[in-house]
Amino acid sequence: xxxxFNTAIKAAAVAAALLFSTAxxxxxxxxxxxxxxxxxxxxYSHGVSTSLTxxxxxxxxxxxxxxxxxxxxxxxxxxGVNGSYIVSDYVKALYETSYRDVLSAGGVYNAxxxxxxxxxxxxxxxxxxxxxxxxxxxxxxxxSGDPDSDPVTAAAYVxxxxxxxxxxxxxxASTYTYTAYSAADSQGMLTVSAVPEADAWxxxxxxxxxxxxxxxxxxEKSEKFA
Numbered sequence: 001x002x003x004x005f006n007t008a009i010k011a012a013a014v015a016a017a018l019l020f021s022t023a024x025x026x027x028x029x030x031x032x033x034x035x036x037x038x039x040x041x042x043x044y045s046h047g048v049s050t051s052l053t054x055x056x057x058x059x060x061x062x063x064x065x066x067x068x069x070x071x072x073x074x075x076x077x078x079x080g081v082n083g084s085y086i087v088s089d090y091v092k093a094l095y096e097t098s099y100r101d102v103l104s105a106g107g108v109y110n111a112x113x114x115x116x117x118x119x120x121x122x123x124x125x126x127x128x129x130x131x132x133x134x135x136x137x138x139x140x141x142x143x144s145g146d147p148d149s150d151p152v153t154a155a156a157y158v159x160x161x162x163x164x165x166x167x168x169x170x171x172x173a174s175t176y177t178y179t180a181y182s183a184a185d186s187q188g189m190l191t192v193s194a195v196p197e198a199d200a201w202x203x204x205x206x207x208x209x210x211x212x213x214x215x216x217x218x219x220e221k222s223e224k225f226a
Contacts, residue, residue: 026057034115040140052115064189077186085180097162116155
């Protein structure tokens with residue numbers, strides 16, 4: 001089987017893009033902001049109210065969610081990859097079961113679900129129990145008709161119920177790769193990207209081989225005319 005040169009170059013480009021797509025420096029951009037208020041809620045240091053903001057990172061094609069709720073966001077901060085961050089099983093399970101709800105069918109962004117996902121992520125980072133009043137995160141047990149009922153809390157409960165059930169019954173899948181970003185004077189952020197399919201990995205391997213082959217041929221030509 002032969003591979004045309006143009007196709008080979010495209011394969012090499014795909015390989016390079018997959019390997020070097022992570023930006024070394026990024027800044028915060030706001031995707032949406034939901035003002036959250038619930039009298040019975042306790043959200044880390046924010047008491048009964050907070051702004052649930054979904055962010056983007058310039059140069060990174062993914063949503064970014066806060067993983068340091070006690071630290072204020074600074075849009076002017078310079079972010080870099082945090083290579084030491086370890087993603088817990090609960091955080092992985094939350095992404096496996098509910099990240100798709102932030103971007104619904106057809107890729108339509110849902111700000112309410114994104115706000116709920118942020119609450120659920122903070123809870124996954126804490127004690128996995130919205131009803132534990134001694135923890136950093138506490139949300140009222142929302143029921144229909146309750147004066148404290150609100151759509152963000154209700155959606156967050158559904159997400160965490162799915163998360164706990166997934167950990168208990170299914171283990172942890174690997175649909176996503178996780179990258180944490182940190183800045184000296186701003187809250188840490190977590191982004192995800194889809195794990196490449198088998199054919200994408202194969203294309204990347206072929207592309208890397210071709211990159212090496214092209215470099216070798218250039219080196220041989222340089223030696224001939226030296």
